[in-house]
Amino acid sequence: MPDLSLCPCGLGDPYPDCCGRFHDGSDVPATAEALMRSRYSAFAVRDAAYLLRSWHPRTRPRRLEFDPEQRWLRLEILDTADGGLFDSQGTVEFRAHHRSGGRRGRLHERSRFARHEGRWVYVDGEIRQDGT
Template sequence: MARKTKTITACPCGRGFPYAECCAPAHRGHAPATAEALMRSRYSAFALDDDEYVLRSWHPDTRPATIENDPHLRWVGLDILESTGGGMFDAEGVVEFRAHYRDHGKPGDMVERSRFVRHDGQWVYWGPILADGSLATI
């Protein structure tokens, strides 16, 4: 009798759910309901090298033409530090996060306060908020 095995791969975003139930729906076109959910799905897309989703979820006014992946950089963990606004009835929100990575095998992390806005009824990433409170321009 053959044994049934089921592989459940944890989502890179760190919420503790299987990828198929967590960020995969967003990557396949289902719009996240909150700015934080979009942030988590974008992190997962970076971790999975899904450049198409990263660009698609970026506001067209601030989106770069391309993204270059570093083959030596691996995203290995995400901590949401603070989330304000960004709910179902909000027009914008801010999510502060710490993303952990390994670059050439050496651990590191980055912290960013990100602004998210509604565009055509869906949450999109606008860009980072700089230390002085201004928005970065591309």
């Protein structure tokens, strides 16, 4: 389990005041980017329940399993389009750095988000090769 004095999403705030409040259900992300950051943090702290709750029901898997060796290290937001307070859809392109089995890696994805029942949810994503 990572040190949660600061939120894994990279904004520099304490975890309970940042993504922790989304994970515990006391607040909801107001933008697609905030949801993206909270989902990254949920992977870092292995909160499968939050990940499933924040996934669009049309594309949500039945369950999630985490790689016990994988540790999420850092999130970079590369681009956002729409996904604001008055939007119904948005995209966030990100690069998530991780370590697994002693090797470093990264996931580069352009994720699609939509409002469902008044809340932002993850729909799906396109994995990208760096530089594309």
